[in-house]
Amino acid sequence: MSREVEDFNRRLLRARDAMDRAYAEPMDVAAVAAVAHVSAAHFIRSFRAVFGETPHRYLQRRRVERSMFLLRETDRSITDICLDVGFTSLGTFSRTFREIVGETPSGYRSGHGPVVAPHCVQLAAMRPRVGVAEAAESSSFGEATAAIAS
Amino acid sequence: MITRLNVASIYVLDKDQALDFYVNKLGLEKGNDVRQGEYRWLTIRVPGEEGTEVSLEQPGSPLHDEATAEQLRELITKGALGGLVFITDDARGLYETLKERGVTDFTQEPTDHFYGTDMGIRDPFGNPIRILQQGKAATKATA
Numbered sequence: 338m339s340r341e342v343e344d345f346n347r348r349l350l351r352a353r354d355a356m357d358r359a360y361a362e363p364m365d366v367a368a369v370a371a372v373a374h375v376s377a378a379h380f381i382r383s384f385r386a387v388f389g390e391t392p393h394r395y396l397q398r399r400r401v402e403r404s405m406f407l408l409r410e411t412d413r414s415i416t417d418i419c420l421d422v423g424f425t426s427l428g429t430f431s432r433t434f435r436e437i438v439g440e441t442p443s444g445y446r447s448g449h450g451p452v453v454a455p456h457c458v459q460l461a462a463m464r465p466r467v468g469v470a471e472a473a474e475s476s477s478f479g480e481a482t483a484a485i486a487s
Numbered sequence: 488m489i490t491r492l493n494v495a496s497i498y499v500l501d502k503d504q505a506l507d508f509y510v511n512k513l514g515l516e517k518g519n520d521v522r523q524g525e526y527r528w529l530t531i532r533v534p535g536e537e538g539t540e541v542s543l544e545q546p547g548s549p550l551h552d553e554a555t556a557e558q559l560r561e562l563i564t565k566g567a568l569g570g571l572v573f574i575t576d577d578a579r580g581l582y583e584t585l586k587e588r589g590v591t592d593f594t595q596e597p598t599d600h601f602y603g604t605d606m607g608i609r610d611p612f613g614n615p616i617r618i619l620q621q622g623k624a625a626t627k628a629t630a
Binding site for chain 1: 561563593602
């Protein structure tokens, strides 16, 4: 019984790692679920149970964290940064950023300079907190796939 | 004053499997392997170094009751417990070596930063491991 939980957690973690690794690329939930060897619906449900947020939101927070890094550390344009981190529409990026961080990308940039800490510390520590305005019922990576289709 | 960190420990699901990974895949060496009753004191360390040993601890008897052990095992496999950071003299070379040895759980391919080049992997159980080549990042563009 316990052994099954452990194996399953490990597979979910492997899928989560895949999102962290390939956050900049277009990603659909079925492909990520396949890393864990489960259906998309089962993946979304169980990911949320194990990690406390939907895979969609997890990926968004990773992308937003990486965009925060680029806003702080580089002078790339906001449009370039939006594309760098895997968003395909500036509107979705700005809205998601505001929703998660509480300010606009340009507002964040003007208020923050570089952080001197190793990459792995930044990946973990600078990640925006899980907000209360979670898109909890979200069931796919819709924004990426929809935008690509359009 | 304290002069050295002697032993740090991580939790693993299985000591034999952990030993295989840390020694045969990652290239560390076995340190202590001492049995005391049902307890096995097992450590790994960087070869040839009088440095820190990493104790591989398995949740369960005699350290934990079964409910506690189960919680720990769930946390390990969620990747929620602490990990290890190693230093290498060649991050990209090691990356290739690890791939050849069948390591697949990379969390990050070698990446250059202002302090050096690092990469991330997970051990078979979910523990995060980072490996850093210190110094100004080499600008060599390899896979």
